[in-house]
Amino acid sequence: MDSVITIPALGDNLIYLYRYNQGDCLAIDPGECRSVSNILKEQNLSLKMILVTHHHWDHTGGVAELKKTTGCKVVGGDKRRIRDVDQVFEDGETIPVGGADVRVIATPGHTSTSVCYNLVPSAASASGILWTGDTLFVGGCGRLFEGNARTMFESLRRLASLPDDTLVYCGHDYTVENYEFALSIETDNQSVRQRLKDISESGQTVPSTMLQERTTNVFLRAGAPEVKAALGMEQAKDFEVFAELRRRKDSF
Numbered sequence: 549m550d551s552v553i554t555i556p557a558l559g560d561n562l563i564y565l566y567r568y569n570q571g572d573c574l575a576i577d578p579g580e581c582r583s584v585s586n587i588l589k590e591q592n593l594s595l596k597m598i599l600v601t602h603h604h605w606d607h608t609g610g611v612a613e614l615k616k617t618t619g620c621k622v623v624g625g626d627k628r629r630i631r632d633v634d635q636v637f638e639d640g641e642t643i644p645v646g647g648a649d650v651r652v653i654a655t656p657g658h659t660s661t662s663v664c665y666n667l668v669p670s671a672a673s674a675s676g677i678l679w680t681g682d683t684l685f686v687g688g689c690g691r692l693f694e695g696n697a698r699t700m701f702e703s704l705r706r707l708a709s710l711p712d713d714t715l716v717y718c719g720h721d722y723t724v725e726n727y728e729f730a731l732s733i734e735t736d737n738q739s740v741r742q743r744l745k746d747i748s749e750s751g752q753t754v755p756s757t758m759l760q761e762r763t764t765n766v767f768l769r770a771g772a773p774e775v776k777a778a779l780g781m782e783q784a785k786d787f788e789v790f791a792e793l794r795r796r797k798d799s800f
């Protein structure tokens with residue numbers, strides 16, 4: 549039985565439930581209530597906690613109602629802009645979840661208080677799991693609403709340093725568009741072409757792995773000589789290349 553349930557919502561959002569201790573679960577970024585409530589009922593799950601990556605409505609729209617109906621606790625990186633948050637965890641702090649630990653990683657850039665959640669490998673889960681909200685997407689990254697390119701690139705770099713087999717679950721499914729953009733830059737990246745083929749066959753975009761992201765996500769590859777050469781930025785700093793990639797993607 550998969551420990552992570554993916555719930556597509558609001559067009560291209562992805563809400564997640566993480567099952568543990570038989571019938572308990574966490575919800576990550578419930579942008580709406582109803583689809584989550586339905587699955588809790590269908591699968592007889594008890595929602596213990598909601599983890600919120602950032603304050604945008606499409607990641608928080610279901611929080612108040614779910615908190616009211618289940619009595620769960622709400623955790624986030626921002627109490628000021630996410631009203632229902634009970635507890636703010638700082639960068640590096642861990643949240644105990646059924647014998648395992650979820651580590652909070654501060655990842656400013658998309659918003660100034662964005663965080664990601666990393667379930668650390670344990671007896672319950674051999675591979676680590678990373679919920680990235682709108683910081684890292686499969687094949688892409690979030691827009692820079694409240695941070696500059698340097699800040700966002702540093703956040704992405706921290707995520708990219710996680711182990712190869714870390715499972716990546718992101719907040720939106722923009723995967724095909726992201727890979728098409730990547731191929732407009734790195735036209736010869738065979739790993740990207742293979743991923744596009746795999747996805748068209750399986751129809752499944754999440755989870756990705758950190759190894760896949762490091763090889764196919766052009767934003768994480770801003771320091772790669774091939775990417776710098778493709779942009780004619782051989783002498784530029786990595787974050788400057790990242791800034792140019794983000795600028796081009798904004799109008800892709």
Ligand SMILES: [Fe+2]
Pocket residue numbers: 602604658682
């Ligand atoms: Fe967002």
